[in-house]
Amino acid sequence: MHEMGIAIEIYRTCREVVREHGQGRLQTVRIAVGELAAVEPDLLKFGWEAVIADGPDEGAELEIDFCRADQRCPSCGEAKKRSEGSWFRICPDCGAPLEVRGGDELDVLEVSFETDDEPAEASKTQE
Amino acid sequence: MKKLVTIRRKALAASEEQADKLRERFADSGTLVFNLISSPGSGKTTLLETTIGRMAEVYKMAVIEGDVATERDADRIRAMGVPAHQVLTSGACHLDARQIETALEATDLLPADILFIENVGNLICPTTYDLGEDFKIALLSVTEGDDKPIKYPAIFSRADITVITKSDLLPYVPFDLDTVMAHISSLNPTGVILVVSSTTGEGIDLWCDLIASRFEAKRRS
Numbered sequence: 001m002h003e004m005g006i007a008i009e010i011y012r013t014c015r016e017v018v019r020e021h022g023q024g025r026l027q028t029v030r031i032a033v034g035e036l037a038a039v040e041p042d043l044l045k046f047g048w049e050a051v052i053a054d055g056p057d058e059g060a061e062l063e064i065d066f067c068r069a070d071q072r073c074p075s076c077g078e079a080k081k082r083s084e085g086s087w088f089r090i091c092p093d094c095g096a097p098l099e100v101r102g103g104d105e106l107d108v109l110e111v112s113f114e115t116d117d118e119p120a121e122a123s124k125t126q127e
Numbered sequence: 128m129k130k131l132v133t134i135r136r137k138a139l140a141a142s143e144e145q146a147d148k149l150r151e152r153f154a155d156s157g158t159l160v161f162n163l164i165s166s167p168g169s170g171k172t173t174l175l176e177t178t179i180g181r182m183a184e185v186y187k188m189a190v191i192e193g194d195v196a197t198e199r200d201a202d203r204i205r206a207m208g209v210p211a212h213q214v215l216t217s218g219a220c221h222l223d224a225r226q227i228e229t230a231l232e233a234t235d236l237l238p239a240d241i242l243f244i245e246n247v248g249n250l251i252c253p254t255t256y257d258l259g260e261d262f263k264i265a266l267l268s269v270t271e272g273d274d275k276p277i278k279y280p281a282i283f284s285r286a287d288i289t290v291i292t293k294s295d296l297l298p299y300v301p302f303d304l305d306t307v308m309a310h311i312s313s314l315n316p317t318g319v320i321l322v323v324s325s326t327t328g329e330g331i332d333l334w335c336d337l338i339a340s341r342f343e344a345k346r347r348s
Contacts, residue, residue, distance in 0.1 A: 038281035
C-alpha cells in the first residue's frame with residue numbers, strides 16, 4: 001500500500017500552498033487521480049484521514065476527481081473506449097498501438113483554507 | 128476568512144523535484160541508471176550477479192539495493208567486487224528519490240558508468256516513484272505464473288524493458304510464453320521483452336548488448 005505515502009506527500013504539497021498564500025487551516029482539498037495512476041481512491045482517502053488526524057487540519061476534506069484516459073486509434077482514426085480494468089494499449093479492432101492521453105494524473109487542483117487574515121471577505125487566487 | 132487557491136501541482140511534486148535533481152546528478156557523472164522492479168524472488172539480484180560477471184571489466188558498475196531487512200543482497204554484489212549500498216526500508220514497500228539521494232551522499236558509488244537500483248520486491252508500489260532513472264526494468268520469473276502482467280498491469284505498461292527470467296524452468300511449469308509476450312506487448316507496444324536464464328545463460332548476451340547500447344546512447348546524447 002503506497003497510498004499512505006502519497007497522502008503524506010499531498011498533505012505536504014497542500015501545506016506549502018497554504019504557506020505561499022498566508023496561513024490557516026485546511027478545509028477542502030481537491031485532487032485529480034487518473035485511472036492509470038495506480039492509486040486507489042478509497043485507500044488514498046483512508047490514508048488522508050490518518051495523516052490529518054489529531055493535527056491542526058483535522059477534518060479537512062479530500063475530494064477526488066477520478067480521471068479517465070482518452071484512447072485513440074491512429075489507424076482507425078477513432079476514439080476507443082477502455083474496457084473496465086483493462087490496461088491494454090492495442091486497438092481491439094485493428095491491433096494497432098493506441099494513443100493514450102491522460103489517465104495518469106496525480107495532481108492537487110484546489111486548496112481551500114480558513115485564515116484569520118484581513119480582508120474579511122472570501123478571496124480567490126489562481127496560479 | 129476563506130481562501131480558495133486553484134492550482135495544478137503534481138501531488139508528488141517534492142519527490143519528483145528530488146528525482147529531477149538525481150537525473151541532473153546522473154547526467155553530470157555520465158551514469159546510466161536502471162530501476163529494477165519485480166516481485167520478491169524473481170531473480171533481480173541473480174541477474175545483477177550475472178550481468179556484473181559479464182560486464183564489470185568493461186564498465187564501472189554500482190548497485191543500490193532496497194529491502195525491508197538485511198544486507199544480504201548488497202553483500203552478494205560486494206562479493207562480486209562491485210560497490211553496493213543497502214537501503215533498509217524497515218517495512219516500506221518501495222524506494223523513493225530521497226533514499227537514493229541519501230545513499231549517494233553516504234557512499235562513493237558515483238562516478239560510475241552504470242548504476243542499478245534494485246527496488247524492494249513488489250509489483251505495485253515502486254511503479255509510482257521516479258528515482259531519476261533512465262529506464263525502468265520489470266522482471267517476471269516463469270515460476271510466478273503467466274497471468275501476472277494482466278493482473279499487475281501498471282509496471283508492465285511503464286517498464287521500458289521487461290525481462291522474463293528463469294527460462295530454464297519453462298519445461299517444468301505451466302507458463303504460456305507466447306501469451307505472456309502478447310499481453311506485455313498489448314500493455315506496452317513500444318517496450319522491449321527479453322527471455323533470459325541466469326542458470327543456462329540463455330538471452331544473457333542480448334541483455335548485455337541492450338545495456339551496452341543504452342549506455343553508448345546516453346554517452347552520445
